[in-house]
Amino acid sequence: MSKVIEINNLTKTFGNVTALNNISFSLGKGKVLGFIGPNGAGKSTAIRILLGLLKANSGNATIFGKDVWKDSVAIHERIAYVPGDVHLWPNLTGGEIIDLFLSFRGVNVDKQRKETLMRRFDFDPTKKARTYSKGNRQKVALISAFAADADLYILDEPTSGLDPLQEKVFQECIDEVKTKGASVLLSSHILSEVEQLCDYVAIIRQGEIVESGTLDELRHLTRIQISLKTNKEVPELAEQKWVHNLTFEKNEAVFQLDSEYMDELISYVQPYGVIKFESAPPKLEDLFMRHYQTEEDS
Structure with a gap:
């Protein structure tokens, strides 16, 4: 080209x-x-x-x-x-x-x-x-x-x-x-x-x-938005290195996931009875904000 x-x-x-x-x-x-x-x-x-x-x-x-x-x-x-x-x-x-x-x-x-x-x-x-x-x-x-x-x-x-x-x-x-x-x-x-x-x-x-x-190519580098609901509480989810910005909304865990760790996430939460698992594809804005967030936010 x-x-x-x-x-x-x-x-x-x-x-x-x-x-x-x-x-x-x-x-x-x-x-x-x-x-x-x-x-x-x-x-x-x-x-x-x-x-x-x-x-x-x-x-x-x-x-x-x-x-x-x-x-x-x-x-x-x-x-x-x-x-x-x-x-x-x-x-x-x-x-x-x-x-x-x-x-x-x-x-x-x-x-x-x-x-x-x-x-x-x-x-x-x-x-x-x-x-x-x-x-x-x-x-x-x-x-x-x-x-x-x-x-x-x-x-x-x-x-x-x-x-x-x-x-x-x-x-x-x-x-x-x-x-x-x-x-x-x-x-x-x-x-x-x-x-x-x-x-x-x-x-x-x-x-x-x-x-x-x-x-x-750039979306591959961004984090996926995950909404997760399980029968049992997933222990130490926030401590996993691939989970970011974890919050709880209406008994659902909402967080960002490094896209290359999807397999690890599924294996980790499966024993706790997954009721709902939704993932939203990353957007350009997510990548943009990751590059411009302050050191305090990272």
Whole structure:
């Protein structure tokens, strides 16, 4: 599979502050990568390097096999970018700004696609940008991005300010561009969105990639939620190394289980007459919180 984005051992410092520390990840053609982490983790710095707005101290990053710093002009001809905080010209209408953004790409605009996107996003293009809410400013950027053909979409918190209905339209647009063979780098705080849309996930913490891989690979590392009820009390359940955060709710033991210890759990509780045994598959949010919980909580 050809690599659309490839980052190898990338480091970026600002004075004595290390924003990115030797990070590496890649994105293949026609795939969606979820790039997640809290504010200050290094997501936006990495994206600015990919866009050619910042130069890394060391390491290398390429898009379409081209150096993101030296070949940024050629790269930008094939990408669409949506920031998390969109600033617009206050005296232009939303429609005028969308047309202006599309003209920057130097390609023929599919007017029907643009009109369709404005209807789907329930967007009024006749109002001046100074009257727009944050959500409407995001719509301007999203419509501009999806109205033009691109091989790569770089989206930095793109649904900030959108209501749930518009988030659903956004998710549909991602599926559509992916079907056409485009790739997407999606930076998001909305873990359910990442879980639904992304083929791969890279979690960044304090400038370092702490986990990366497919959702299935990452779920293997998370803990399963277990609800257990038995005829007899299970002794020393809380003392087992694979049981975490044990509580009792309505005579049921509720806890998290390290997924690789399922066989041990079943063998351990079987002699006590299992009445109810339910397991919930781990979610991306579980893994995310495990990496960001404080030392006191771990």
